Amino acid sequence: MKPMKPEIRPAGDSALLVSFGEVIDEETNDRVHAIARAIEKADFEWLIETVPAYSSILVVYDALKVSYTEVEASIKPLLKAKGEVFGGRLVEVPVVYGGEYGPDIEFVAAHNGLSVDDVIKIHSRPVYRVYFLGFLPGFAYLGGMDERIATPRLERPRLQVSAGSVGIAGRQTGIYPLESPGGWRLIGRTPLRLFDPSKEPPTLLQPGDKVKFLPIDEEEFRELYEKEWGGNFD
Secondary structure (H helix, E strand, O other), X not given: OOOOOOEEEEOOOOEEEEEOOOOOOHHHHHHHHHHHHHHHXXXXXXXXXXXXXXXXXXXXXXXXXXXXXXXXXXXXXXXXXXXXXXOOOEEEEEEEEOHHHOOOHHHXXXXXXXXXXXXXXXXXXOOEEEEEEOOXXXXXXXXXXXXXXXXXXXXXXXXXXXXXXXXXXXXXXXXXXXXXXXXXXXXXXXXXXXXXXXXXXXXXXXXXOEEEEEEEOHHHHHHHXXXXXXXXXX
């Protein structure tokens, strides 16, 4: 699929959005990250940050230093940037599915007319791509989930979701890197530590990486958790 021509439009009074439309595909996402890197590399004094997503880049700037028109003119030459995204590793993510670790897996199964075993097999079969990070530090939005297990978000988000929880929201799947509120349907949990501020980089997953979920049992989860986090699981 050939990426469409990008559209630039204002996003509030100190940001603009470069958008390739509402698409989710690897070629477009490669282009998004290439443009974001090009803007960052240009080191504009007015640039606050770039926020890449599936098919768009939010460019946040200091409105006291530059006008919207000047920002648009500055980034237009960079919209032709191409190149593969950084990362590209295959990261195996062990997951214990169901039970207290995935309290919504039965709902996901019933919603889609499947058994819990079917959900586990379908979810763990693909190799997913990390399209971008967002929501929380290290929260990876993964593309490639089978639509047979697509399930709407919770009507009311939970006030507390454990770090490592694996969830489904619509046609997306992702992993919570930190304990936080959240509205995704939880189907399992990984013992891996996805965000560690003492490491460089602090996030386990990066855009362009591939993710393969590996089903494990509760005993394996506890053993891996204690090694990863340096303490007993409770």
